[in-house]
Amino acid sequence: MMTASPSVFLLMVNGQVESAQFPEYDDLFCKYCFVYGQDWVPTAGLEEGISQITSKSQDVRQALVWNLPIDVTFKSTNPYGWPQIVLSVYGPDVFGNDVVRGYGAVHVPFSPGRHKRTIPMFVPESTSILQKFTSWFMGRRPEYTDPKVVAQGEGREAQPG
């Protein structure tokens, strides 16, 4: 299909998931993974990572610091499908069940250099108040089947009716 050494370009991503602000929650951990297009192939490093559980700092910032390193290298032939990092944060609820506290995604920066990104996080909401209650009670909040959907556009079209 291809010649011996097809031309590719490399994208090296170094960084870390530094900290988070979840004023309502404590003792959270986060996971990250990458979503990228068909022309992208990770060549080195970890595509996925999971952090330690961290507690809120005791100062006024109340930050949840993970400092989870990210180090991955992609190769690609096409900027289309530029990698996105998908973060999902989990933590225990009142009953001690791990529930999801936030999803978020951001594109890996397009320009080289140091970048700092703040990702707004969100979670899917229960469909009804009753379900909200039961999900709270059972410790099974609504979750995405796959956290990667936050970085994908499929099925997001507004449907009539």
Next chain:
Amino acid sequence: MNPREEKVKIITEEFIENDEDADMERQKKNPKVRRQPRKKQPPTAVRKEMVSEKSHLGNQQEPVQEEPKTCLLSMTARRGPQSLPPIPSTSRTGFAEFSMRGRMREKLQAARSKAESALLQEIPTPWPRRLRSPSKKELETEFGTEPGKEVESTQQEIDSQSHSRVKFHDSARKIKPKPQVPPGFPSAEEAYNFFTFNFDPEPEESEKKPKARHREGTNLEQEEGEEEPPAHGGGKETDEEELLNGDDAEDFLLGLDHMADDFVAVRPADYESIHDRLQMEREMLFIPSRQTVPTYKKLPENVQPRFLEDEGLYTGVRPEVSRTNQNIMENRLLVQDPERRWFGDDGRILALPNPIKPFPSRLPVETQELSIKAELETMYKKAVKYVHSSQHVIRSGDPPGNFQLDIDISGLLFTHHPCFSREHVLAAKLAQLYDQYLARHQRNKAKFLTEKLQALRNAVQTGLDPEKPHQSLDTIQKTINDYKSEIRQTRKLRDAEQEKDRTLLKTIIKVWKEMKSLREFQRFTNTPLKLVLRKEKGDQKADEEAYEAEIQVEISELLEEHTEEYTQKMEEYRTSLQQWKAWRKAQRAKKKKRKQAAEEHSYDETEEPHPEEDLVKPIPPEPTDRAVIEQEVRERATQSRRRPGEPMLVPELSLAGSITPNNQCPRAEVLRREDVKKRSLYLKVLFNNKEVSRTVTRPLGADFRVHFGQIFNLQIVNWPESLALQVYETIGHSGPTLLAEVFLPVPETTVVAGRAPIEEVEFSSNQHVTLDHEGVGSGVPFSFEADGSNQLILMTSGKVSHSVAWAIGENGIPLIPPLSQQNIGFRSALKRADAISSIGTSGLTDMKKLAKWAAESKLDPNDPNNAPLMQLISVATSGESYVPDFFRLEQLQQEFNFVSDQELSRSKRFRLLLLRSQEVPEFRNYKQIPVYDREIMEKVFQDYEKRLRDRNVIETKEHIDTHRAMVAKYLQQVRESVINRFLIAKQHFLLADMIVEEEVPNISILGLSLFKLAEQKRPLRPRRKGRKKVTAQNLSDGDIKLLVNIVRAYDIPVRKPAVSKFQQPSRSSRMFSEKHAASPSTHSPNHNADYPLGQVSVRPFVEVSFQRTVCHTTTAEGPNPSWNEELELPFRAPNGDYSTASLQSVKDVVFINIFDEVLHDVLEDDRERGSGIHTRIERHWLGCVKIPFSTIYFQARIDGTFKIDIPPVLLGYSKEQNMILERGFDSVRNLSEGSYITLFITIEPQLVPGESVQEKFESQEDEKLLQASEKFQAECAFKFPNRQCLTTVIDINGKTVFITRYLKPLNPPEELLNVYPNNLQATAELVARYVSLIPFLPDTVSFAGICDLWSTSDQFLDLLAGDEEEHAVLLCNYFLSLGKKAWLVMGNAIPEGPTAYVLTWEQGHYLIWNPCSGHFYGQFDTFCPLKNVGCLIGPDNIWFNIQRYDSPLRINFDVTKPKLWKSFFSRSLPYPGLSSVQPEELIYQRSDKAAAAELQDRIEKILKEKIMDWRPRHLTRWNRYCTSTLRHFLPLLEKSQGEDVEDDHRAELLKQLGDYRFSGFPLHMPYSEVKPLIDAVYSTGVHNIDVPNVEFALAVYIHPYPKNVLSVWIYVASLIRNR
């Protein structure tokens, strides 16, 4: 170190300086201070001692002193402003001169007070000093001279030195600002400074130090003697110091106490006058003025303002800011920012057109805890529905308010109504005509035109008048010509108008006459209409004159016209005549030539074509005749004009007539009137398609008028899009019916209440009404004539009189949306928003209208928002010849095309990207499309292009004939379209696809879980854990494995000993009846003697091949082996696509082959037997089981015992022998012949089969039936959720069809019926075999995941492919036509899963038929693959199994028992007699024998090639003799359906190929494609034999059945010559 200490030191210093005086003073006044030296020194202090003491003191104090100094420095630095000015020289000298003693007292007092206050000031900052110094001391004492410390300490020294200087300066400066103190007298401050500060000049101190050094000797040799206290003295000194501190502190506090009141000063309150304050404020504050800033101020000097908008650049609209605010801002900016950066070239503040940011920005989170929470708190907001027609919503910028639309509905009048009697019809017609007449009369166009004509004539007259010479002759002539042509036009118009008037009058009279005659005829009157014709007589003579004059004028005019025309025509005639003559001449010349030519070649003449057509000789025009014209004119005049003297008729319609009362009317009429009375009407008002109000219901009057007289005030917020009225009629007590809908125009903004005229809108309805009384009905023909001729069809129609207007508010302001109020002169926001709303959609296609609108609304041509429109208009108005009749929305697209289309199609990379994004199967999962074209091989596209070609041209090589090719093509197309539909549907995610959410538990689950909480914990109890299911998302090659667990097999055929003493076995002529009758075997165990019991009869092993991967078990022994082995086969999805859709369409089959491992001793020399073993392993294929992957995928696991598909002839093997071994099973086993294997197959990890897309299909079934079927299914599913219940299915067109429509007796092919004319059962078997020969093609593969599509039997036979349902339906239909009782059985079978079988009722027992294999089983056959029965379907009913069990063994098939079978059609819902979707009759073409033979040859050739391909390392020899033998044998097999020929065959083979060891078998399959045949041959592994001298034989036989159903036999064998 605290301030007290400091003070102490200061005083000590002073004391040192002033010697005795100071000493005395000190003793007197400051006993506290004095104590210190006293303690250290004896009171008898002499000077010398003092010196020593001083030195001592200095020594002692200096370390201490240095510290406070540094501290002081820091302190002074902190005090800032107190820093010291240079000392006046006088102060020093003054000191010397003073005899101080006297003054010293007061000074000291003052100094003390000062010192106290200074101390007080210092108190707040004691700690830093304290903290620092001891630690430093410590460091210094303990560690000696550290380099770092040294530096620091030198620094300190320097500081201290400079500090002393500074202090001095300070004092001097303090003196300075107090000039009021008399010269010579030191002020209090001075005095204080004098006593408190160290006035020692630098040199003095340095002097002192050396002194001290000398005294201290070695200790002071160190450079920084002061900082480095002697090590020995350190401890003692600090002790003393502390003691001192304690005492001082006490004394000081005491002193403070009693002196506190001395410091309070009394002063008057500060007052600043308001004037001052204002003054100050004016200085401090800046209040920008509200005055407009002149432009020159805002611009750089000498720059003229520049207005971009005037220059034609688009500037956008500035946000609305009030003028004053703007001025204030400008003034402020002018002061703040003198560079005028904030002002644009036009001298205005820079502003963006839109203050709204295009992207959201997040507010910075405040650090306070509370606000963070408030900030980040998640809020739920309900989704807001997007308002589609936003342009019609009043913008937020507009003042909100209610606007009011008044709709006045005054009444309704029917111009036709079903209840109209004939008279009404006429009356309505009359009224209509009269209305027309009145309207025409009012306009009186004829008169107007007559007058115009007159005027024109006069004009011509005056124009011709020679007395008016002021115009050139030319222009006069021209105008006259114009006039004349206008006269002509006008005259024509007038004539037409007059004629119309006249005919109208005539028709009115005619209708009226008709009406009168009708009234007479029916002898009653229904309508009060009455027409009166008033005659107006005029002056006959004048009339006549005018008439005649008119005619004369007309004639003369016409004559003039004609002469003009005549001359013109004459001219034309002449020219054409000349042309003709010239042509004639030429023609003649030609003819001559031709004649000459003809003489030479006479035969050519006729063929020679006449190139030119003959010109017709022109005819001269005829001159006009006056008489003719006159006649014409007169004729016309009589027709269209009132004759002179004839009275003018003026019709007058009145309602003065009387209606015949009811009692005098005939019955039909009375009925009609009563019917009318029953009817009532109301109107609904719809605003923007929503009902907003409705009128009261009013009865229909006898005159078919309804008066409402209601005014509706619509308070609206939205700009009205549509306004409609719906007319509803109610008859009696029945519900209202919608008659018609009328759309009202939205009024102009000028139309306000009170000024709106009542308007009428017509409506009509297309309802059909026939009435049984005098009413004529609607939409039905009726006639006025007695004989029914001349029929009329009238539709219900009428008029609504209404008025719509904008209301006027209380203060007289019209309540119109303001957008349109600004309309005049301004560009309205509404119109700016959308052209459509202002000129309507139709206007968009009308370029001129659009352009006009654009001009009117003053669209900014530079506004990017208007670009598309402007582009269009510019094209339309630029006068280009080509005006597009379309409206392009993305006219800028071209600018965004980064390459031209040609380049896009030429580039391989772009092509690849395009194809991938179009989800073309080959490229859907293409990864890493290369960057450069050169890196893309042409090969990539080959497959795709080939497929594209193949789509149109189906290779006939693989297909028997064009028919089959067409079927394949059709199937391919259906498949593609369905798959495309499916791919689109796949994009629609449901909530459940995206989000995992727990269901709300119902009470029972809750209760159960609560119960579980209370349950005892049993940690050791084993629990079954469900396997994790994997959705096919991130799978890749190698992730999925197929696990095949081969458990055991039964009844494997065993080897026969060498057939040396072959005997013809008694042919067991098993009849059909024996198969199901549980009779013991009739086989005679005649081979018993041949087999010693202990001998291994067979060594079977199982080989599983899937996707060309092969795995096999170990070899077991005996005919009932048990392997219990798990084989693992990798699974690869096509194109690496592991999506559900792709997995569903995997067509691969798992072949499970059973082989016999045969060891051949190849030792040639018997003598070596002791030392070596030379055996060759051969394997002989015994049979196979095929399981399609799709079955495994959908079933998740397959577990059961399957019948091994064993070829009918298996040379060298037999099955008879196991009777002896396992006689116990005989009765059971013998029921169904064959070998069985127990398998367990699953996929690891478990894949989630795709949900079939639940689409609602349209249907032509009765709605009630559909509802009933839904209900039925729901009920069944509720009771037995696992049992299959089918009521409706989807046909091949995607429509829902009731299932029983598929069942109908259909004729099987004649050919089959004729085989066994008398044996019904044999015929049935043959038919079943025929059906099973139709290739099997699962729907789920072809129509991935959509749903089962059911094709009718003729479609099935045409397509020659279908799955279980189609087979079953066809078989069932055949059975029905054979007169059997047959049902379709829906249930579960292995390995198919949910499937359809056929059940028949034979005498006394039931038979279950597998339609795909043609096998049948008795009801109580344990090996029947059908395991569950869900429902039975007959041609007229559906029965659902409501018995406790669903296994066919345990249920009763008697559908007449309602307790066992729930029937769909019952007494409550009788069978409505549904027509069948099947054809009346199936038509079979005879199969083409020649084509079959051709195919047979081709297949044989292909297979032979394949076998040679599969043996690349060996020579493949073909034994032609054997092949021909086999070929003769195959038709026999077909005839006997593969039964009971084995022994004959064997004998024959033996006879012919006596010296060969032969292994081989026939394979039998239905024919669909070549590929399955190849696969089947491959799976037998015959080619695997690698004995050097092996020979092969392969024969193919195809037996054609009607409709191109082909039965394929392949005999494949390997031969080894016996030595």
